[in-house]
Amino acid sequence: MTVSKKYINRDLSWIEFNRRVLEEAEDPTTPLLERLQFLSIVSSNLDEFMSVRVAGLKDQLKAGFLKADFTGYTPHGLLKRVLKRTNQMVRKQYKDYRELMRSLAREGTVIAAWEDLSPEQMEVMTDYFQKIVYPVLTPMAVDSSRPFPLLHSKELYLAVVLKADPTDEKLKGQTFSAIVQVPSILLRTAGVPGRRNSRRATFLLLEDLIKQHIGQLFSGYTIEGAHAFRVTRNSDLALNEEGAEDLLQEIEKELRRRRRGFPVRLEVETGMHPDALDLLKDELEVTEDDIFEIEGPLDLTFLSKFASSLPNSEHLRYPPIDPVYPVEFEEEDQMMAVIRERDVLVYHPYESFEAVNDFIYEAAVDPDVMAIKMTLYRVNVNSALVKALAQAAESGKQVTVVVELKARFDEERNIAWARQLERAGCHVVYGLVGLKTHAKITLVVRREEGSLRRYVHVGTGNYNENTAKVYTDAGLFTCHPDIGTDASALFNEMTGYSTPHNWRAFAVAPVGLKPKLFDLIDREIGFAKAGKPARIVAKLNSLSNQSMIDKLYEASQAGVSIQLIIRGVCCLRPGVLGLSENVRVVSIVDRFLEHSRIMAFSGGGEEEVYISSADWMTRNLSRRVELLCPVYDPSIRQMLLNLLQMNLLDNVKARELASGGGYSRVAGGEEPLRSQFGASDIPLWKTVAIAAEEQG
Template sequence: MGNKKTHFFNRELSWIEFNARVLTEANRKENPLLERLKFLSIVSSNFDEFFMVRVAGLKHQAKINPNEADSSGLTPLKQLTLISERVHEIFSHQHMMLREHIFPLLGKKGLSYIPPEDFTEAERQFAGNFFQKHIFPLLTPLKSGKNGELPYIANLRLYAAFLLKPIIDTKNIHPAFCPAAEEKALAFVQIPPAVQRIIWLPSESKKQRFTLLDDIILAFGTRLFEGYSVDQSLVFKAVCDAAFTVDEERHEDFMEAMEEILAARRASVPIRLTCTDTSSEITKILVEKTGLSSQDVYKAGKIIDLSSLSNLAEKSGFSKHRYPAWKPLYPPSLMQNEAMWDILKQRDILLHVPYESYDPVLRFINDAADDPDVLAIKMTLYRTSGKSPIIKTLERAARKGKQVTVFVELKARFDEKRNISWAQQLMHFGVIVVHGIANLKVHAKMLLVVRRESDGIVRYVHMATGNYNEKTARLYSDISLFTSNPEIANDATVFFNMISGYSAIQTMRRLYMAPVNLKSRLLYMIEREKMHSTRETPGLIMAKMNSLADPDIIKALYDANNAHVRIMLNVRGICTLVPGIRKQSENISVISIVDRFLEHSRIFYFQNGGAEEAYLSSADWMSRNLDRRVELMFPVTQKDLFQELKDILHLYFSDNTHAHELNADGTWSLKKPRSGEIPVRAQESLYNKYKQRAETANKEIPRLFTVRRKEPRERGGPKSL
């Protein structure tokens, strides 16, 4: 992946290696079986999006600028070739693991996948009846066109394809319903997305047996084609081009423009084809008619689209094959009966999900909606859940007469439709909705509450590294800050003024905003660390993020390395920086942690000659985040919270069970405890820390003793003691 001249790894190949690390978790025997299956499914869904966006973009680039190389020196065509080679390797390994390890082990534990050829007589009868009653009425068989053209193939939908041959005299069939003699009788059936793909078979024992919806359709699909027998069949899925961008100069109505993008995406061309290996003849026809090449085709065994198999992990009765529950813990600092406003006037609060509960964020918004002294609420929304309680709370606040302003980012890829719906719904209830800054995505996460109090107007701010989404807050590791710091509150007001209306770029004292000054601030702090550093007293930068690929940032880190600055990077996904090269990056180490929670927080620490600084941010160190998105970086200055962030970073870098280390050749090595070294699993240690903190706080909460007394009897009667 590296290049000696430019010293950058290729971005796309680096991202693919992240999925190889995810696959490593599926291969770990110490992980519960159903969690291993989940990791397999995550790889499938990740690659779907990768091909829709990144590979589709490369294919466009290969047509327009075929000789234009990226920072690693690779042309688009060369990247496409290397991508195909590596993804095919991972794809083959992924399906081998399912076929030869995960499914057999699950079968031994009483959870068995049963293909149609292994049905018992009772199961075959059940499957046939199920097909006739629940599936057959939903199916619409489609024939290929006059010249063998394929019918419309929807993106990410599963299809069954059947190669047919007549078993009756075709002279008695009307020509409209009979293929010409020289044509292939090829038919397609979309597998109904509304029906659960996993079909549980009847069982008289405690063992659970299941098959797949596509298996049943293949097994009984002949019923769809009277007068024909099925010669060959397979299941396939097309991943289509989703690399569309809106022409923001041409459209005045931005919502209408985004709806055009959604329509174009629905009718886009295939980029990748995955299929079962059950018919080479049908595969050949599909490749020819879609215009794909052999490197775009990925053949599995008898099961494709592993992403939907993650539903198996929720099967009741198999909890011992899942991770032990880590119940989110409510922060002790917020457990008092005091209103959040009173707590935040005294101190800042740091919230670390999913170890800690997301409820304080929902409580903050709910309190703001219901408090009669709250005058205004302003917030950004990038991605929310499908039935977001936050949306309902904002509507309630607007109905109560509060001024509610929400910036809904319509360009959040694959959430455009949902966000358009939210925007329209919020406007209906009187919320001021802002959507769209030309050529920029608003990716910052901020909530501002304006409250009237006895000493005047007070503003309360919540800022986060992750989205306002209570569902992903159970799965993603993110950190947020609650504060009433007047300087930050003033900056928050300035921020919303800048993104919601006409406003010159204004200076913010504590916050840094992309694309205005966030990147320049990072470059300044890296340069400052370099200036403080000597061989005897080296500087230190610790940073945790999702991705690192901005060339200017990487070059600055290389320069700092040559000034003896020690640079410790925790990069979950893409990393185009090349570590471990003499006179370039020998003082730079890069790790990536893959565990039960998705690492999503961005934490930046600079030693600064002893005047330490720590920041949280919505932004990764990527050109798209720093130059083409609206992002925020905010400081954590309260002494105890600053130390907590620093401790979190050190803990991540001490992980020796789930951390992978990046080598100079672009490969990753899983770290393991050395002889005599205590195993450290960062996520488990974090959960135990918050659990112990909550338990200690519960013991320290003063308890009121209930004194039970008998009430006096009527006057004249004996009194109780």
């Protein structure tokens, strides 16, 4: 094969992933309001893709970069294909939106047009406009004395075309333009009082209400047209960390620059007035290829909040799942007493994130705890963890927090947490120059019987209790001495000038993680050549690093069985004769976002299992502080192996990657098996626990 045909392009693979999310919105077995949620996720995903990946391609073109990447695409050729495929996806998404709105209407809920309202309803909504909406609107005229305003990325606006009174001697019927922002502080959908004797729930989009009354903002003019539009700007940060005296201040400056990033996409309503469209094209300097004409409401991310807020609609949602508190910690009052006796695995969202909060809180109030060290990448609003860390620092404990300020789109929130922790007396470190700190680890140092014991939590996901309810992630509690020693060394490297450590348990990026993975794969290659069991199973979010893919190809050619569970991007082509015929790749898109990184290597018959914060992408392996941690406890190891096996056996929500780059649903099996719930809708954690118990 030519080099380019050996690999699937990363951006095209991402589009295929978002297409799988869209398929969940189209799946009639998915509850109706959850289908709306998936439509919202498609839009949110596409927003980030356009503002980062597409913006990056345009940056390359501006810089005159013409070289093809390892998949054979030049920036120009890739951009052309990406825009074509995303346009096709958006058209399909809005076709699905219209179908779902018809289904929702049959259930008694309607997002209505103004003309569909009764006179009484119009009167009530006009009153709502006058009292609530009108006071927060700001018309922005565009003329020689008032330049084109700065339009914020991903905010909704109306482009208004006005015509002056023809009897006005001065203006003589001239045409003018103005911009009105649809206020994001108000709900996008306004509830409309029902008609008499009707149980139908009616809503009106905020932009439709404003359009209907837009004349009040421009008295003396005739409204020729008012159409919604939305701009997506380049949102990638370009930091000069080495030249920055204060990283926090540098990021704050860069966030302000982000608001002025160059436009990469212009979304407009179908039928926009040509004068308004020409104005936007000229002022934003976008081409026809950058314009997405939308037949429906712009920015379907509003559907998430809308679907979540509808009352009396439980039958249109997934049945609720209440995370259980880990049974290991219910047997003792003190979590650390349990961890001294055995390692504990917590698997979210089936098991509660409260166990992590309680671990930090217990450490914060324990008089024998001397120090708490923690990495924070993405933290939720009103985080209990942050409050516990602040409490620990105020009580005199040594609290060190490595805050990643460069977590994309969470920069402002992380700056706020960093300042709050500093005020409480925590030592706040912003990581290493040029590297994002993506490892998820907590170290608690406790004085016990004249010596010190280290308690460690290592996770595959962020310390965020909100995402822990919708992401599948594993967290390991342990006081294994090798893991404790490595945890101390890792924090010393992140906060000081410590030289690279001779790791006992961990493998740490950017220096040691990739070589460790290569060593493990090479060992499997050796086992295969010696006729011993040789198998690799890896559960990841993404696989796009070329050298890692090449190493897996090498293992496949040596006879190693490789089974990959990769939710998102996968640049490896499986099933290619002579290259990857021993590789199988599946992707699971379901109710919860598959986020855990778990790897298993046969070890020639003595299986080894690891959890990690890292995907097998170039940025994770070479530009971030990432962590690979072994699982020593045999029962936990078996539980994770069972979990991987259930993912591989999924025949309900799994799709298998073909060598051509397309995905198709996995079929077969006498009984349907949905890995996120197991058989007969038993939650996965229960099924895994039962299987682990049966296997001893």
